[in-house]
Amino acid sequence: MPTRVGVAVPAAGLGRRMGGVRKPFLELAGQPVLLRSLRPFLAEPRVTAIAIAVTREEVDNQPEWLTDLDKRIVVVEGGATRGASVACAIAALPGDVTEIAVHDGARPLVKPEVIGRCIDLACAGFGAVAGEPMIDTVKRVDEEDFVTGTPDRSTFWSAHTPQVFPAMMLRTAYSKGYAVTTDDASLVEAVGGRIQMLDDGGMNIKITRPADLVLAEALLSTRGSD
Numbered sequence: 001m002p003t004r005v006g007v008a009v010p011a012a013g014l015g016r017r018m019g020g021v022r023k024p025f026l027e028l029a030g031q032p033v034l035l036r037s038l039r040p041f042l043a044e045p046r047v048t049a050i051a052i053a054v055t056r057e058e059v060d061n062q063p064e065w066l067t068d069l070d071k072r073i074v075v076v077e078g079g080a081t082r083g084a085s086v087a088c089a090i091a092a093l094p095g096d097v098t099e100i101a102v103h104d105g106a107r108p109l110v111k112p113e114v115i116g117r118c119i120d121l122a123c124a125g126f127g128a129v130a131g132e133p134m135i136d137t138v139k140r141v142d143e144e145d146f147v148t149g150t151p152d153r154s155t156f157w158s159a160h161t162p163q164v165f166p167a168m169m170l171r172t173a174y175s176k177g178y179a180v181t182t183d184d185a186s187l188v189e190a191v192g193g194r195i196q197m198l199d200d201g202g203m204n205i206k207i208t209r210p211a212d213l214v215l216a217e218a219l220l221s222t223r224g225s226d
Contacts, residue, residue: 003123006097006167007041007050008089009034011105012058012078024054024105025063026213029220033207035065036108041101042070044115051092052105053078053085083178090174099123100171101164102184106207109219110162114200118164127165127195129185131157132202157197159183160204169193 011024011034024034034052041047050073052066059077066075076092078085086102093100099122103110114130121128134156140149163184165173173187181187185195203219205212 001098003046003099003119004048004094004097005044005046005099005101005119005164006090006093007047007101007103007162008086008093009037009050009052009103009105010078010082010085010089012053012055012085013082013106025058026207028108028207028213029217032063032065033108034105035069037103037105037110038069038073040110040112040115041103042072043112044119046099046119047101048072049093049097050074051076051089053089053092081178083181086184087174087178090171097167099164100167101162102170103162104206107161107204108207109216110200110204114198114204115162115164117198118162121196121198122164122166125166127163127169127185127188127193129159129163129195129197130161130200130204131159131197132199132204133157159185159197160200160206165193 026033028036038050041050052073052075054075056077059075062075074092076088078088090100099119101118118128118130134153138151138153138156139147140151142148165188169188173191176191178187188195205216207213207216
């Protein structure tokens with residue numbers, strides 16, 4: 001069967017840590033964050049559909065750059081949580097996609113080769129999660145932030161996106177519930193899916209706080225991006 005990858009993009013968050021500013025529609029070096037997040041997927045020939053989950057207001061008032069961007073894109077209303085928004089986007093993807101990638105709309109620096117490697121692994125029947133090995137010392141704390149332990153960081157990774165899975169695997173995982181999840185792979189783990197981490201080089205940051213925009217612009221400048 002030919003590979004047909006659908007991409008679910010949650011982009012309906014309220015941006016509380018950005019002071020209520022909608023992160024995907026902020027400009028990064030002259031272009032919307034969401035546009036930069038989408039472009040590497042649009043360049044991947046195996047991607048046949050993209051569903052973006054945004055707020056109700058943004059569904060009704062889409063920016064012109066988005067409505068004219070690509071015929072593979074559909075924009076849907078997201079939910080109250082990230083998990084609910086991913087579920088809405090997955091439901092909007094065609095039933096014939098063979099793999100599904102989930103990618104945060106506020107993660108604009110993902111490299112095409114990372115996307116390709118994740119898709120390759122999903123085509124082999126596994127889940128693939130872009131991320132990086134933990135380099136900082138990790139502390140476990142109690143409800144008052146007092147340290148209760150120091151785990152061995154050599155077995156810990158930071159999980160980013162894209163996260164790519166065989167379509168049936170991810171659809172099954174989401175059918176079991178997604179109330180408070182912030183990570184799609186954790187749902188797949190719960191239904192027995194086998195997942196491999198892939199190093200994305202550490203520059204695949206998510207725009208969460210104002211300082212992240214400054215860092216992202218600096219990283220773009222080192223890549224010679226426009």
